[in-house]
Amino acid sequence: MKKFIAVFLILFAANYNSLFAQFEPDMTSQGLRFDGVYMASMQDDYTSNSLQLYVRFFEDGTVATAATSDSPVKVLEWLFPGNNAPMALGTFGYKPKNGKLKFGTTSAGGQVKYKGVVSNTGELLMDVKSKINRTKFQKVFQFIPKSNAFNTQPSNNYIDGATPYRPSTTTRVRVKTAN
Numbered sequence: 456m457k458k459f460i461a462v463f464l465i466l467f468a469a470n471y472n473s474l475f476a477q478f479e480p481d482m483t484s485q486g487l488r489f490d491g492v493y494m495a496s497m498q499d500d501y502t503s504n505s506l507q508l509y510v511r512f513f514e515d516g517t518v519a520t521a522a523t524s525d526s527p528v529k530v531l532e533w534l535f536p537g538n539n540a541p542m543a544l545g546t547f548g549y550k551p552k553n554g555k556l557k558f559g560t561t562s563a564g565g566q567v568k569y570k571g572v573v574s575n576t577g578e579l580l581m582d583v584k585s586k587i588n589r590t591k592f593q594k595v596f597q598f599i600p601k602s603n604a605f606n607t608q609p610s611n612n613y614i615d616g617a618t619p620y621r622p623s624t625t626t627r628v629r630v631k632t633a634n
Contacts, residue, residue: 486573487549487556489514491603492527492534493579493596509534510579510596518547518565520560527599543567554578556581 461471493510509527511519511534519534521542533540554573559566564587571581579596 486551486554488511488577488598488600491598491600492530493598494527495579495581495594495596497522497594508594508596511535512547516546518545518558518560519543520545531601551575562587 470634472502489512491511493512495508497506497508506522506524507527508532510519511531511537513519517536519536519542519631521530521534521540523530534542541562543560543562543564545560547556548558554575555571556565556573556579557570559568566586568584568586569581571579574580577598579594579598581594582591583594583595584591
């Protein structure tokens with residue numbers, strides 16, 4: 456009976472490890488990427504619009520986040536520090552050896568903290584804690600490189616009706632007629 460239990464435990468442990476192997480921290484070629492944007496799907500409870508939560512990392516240690524229903528290609532145009540689009544900014548800490556990632560962002564609405572790992576499949580597995588609405592949740596963020604961002608459907612809906620700043624090529628001029 457003891458041998459049976461020992462064999463069962465060994466087989467269970469082997470299957471358990473292989474089942475969750477895709478969520479192990481990155482130890483090889485995958486790591487935090489700067490050539491695109493990470494995206495996780497969310498649901499906006501107020502308007503029933505499907506929102507995406509975007510996270511973009513920069514090599515100088517800056518991170519930018521935004522919640523919008525805009526496409527990744529549009530988000531890549533405006534999600535960067537120094538732009539006046541509605542976003543949250545912060546700095547991140549990343550340990551490549553074990554894939555651990557931690558950062559917090561601040562926006563006009565408040566602070567959000569993120570803690571998790573970069574998996575060996577390149578996904579971000581994050582625990583998210585919002586001080587804005589006092590919620591906690593877990594999200595899996597898929598990485599979308601700039602080269603693949605054009606393969607997604609565009610959308611023109613923004614959270615709270617806010618539209619990100621984009622340079623315009625048109626100028627409006629009001630003309631008064633002389634009496």
